[in-house]
Amino acid sequence: MPELELTDFDADQQLLALPGISLVLFTSIGCASCRYARAHLPHMALPVDRLAWIDAADNAGLVQRYEVFHLPALFVVRDGDFYGAVQARLNLHELTNAVDGALSRPAEELP
Template identity: 35%
Template sequence: MTPLQRVHEHDLDRTLRRLGGVALVIITSQWCGACKLVKRALASVDDEALASAGLEPDALHLLELDAVESAGLVADLEVFHLPSMFVYRDGEYHAPLHAPARADALVDALARALAAPPVEPP
């Protein structure tokens, strides 16, 4: 899994297309304690856990957007709580991601989201 990369809403589409593969977009804020827990849990995910869930570690990208700096995207995605996570595959919206802030739960939720057909973005 690639390290967490901060992006701005204006760069998100270009970044997603450039990276390809699977991207987990995490919308956070500096003041958000739950956001810090999710980021810590994601940092603790190891490549073996991803591989055992059928995910390619090198093809999984983590992108973080600040909710205040990316207010337009926050509105478009109908974000009502932080952190909010969204799965993209090959630059296209795939699904929202809901999971507790634990490495195993996040990996399982990501694998389930990718196994399901894509949904329409909000």
């Protein structure tokens, strides 16, 4: 699965321009669940076109705008539209259901 690293400087531009579904993940090296996500999510058959990683420690502006309070924090963006946070355990079944649920809600503008 394609992956990209986003920062405070390029996240908005990238997410608005990318076609399809992006799973945006805020992580940090000191977070055990984040390390698990980095190791395992790229190999799952998730219903997304790409994983977009954001290092929470280095991108405080995005952390504040997305109101990230815990890590990992996951959000769904499709064709430049924001579909909100995803609350699920880091397994294929729960993440698939959570992404599908997010996409069933009305879209919003990126934070």
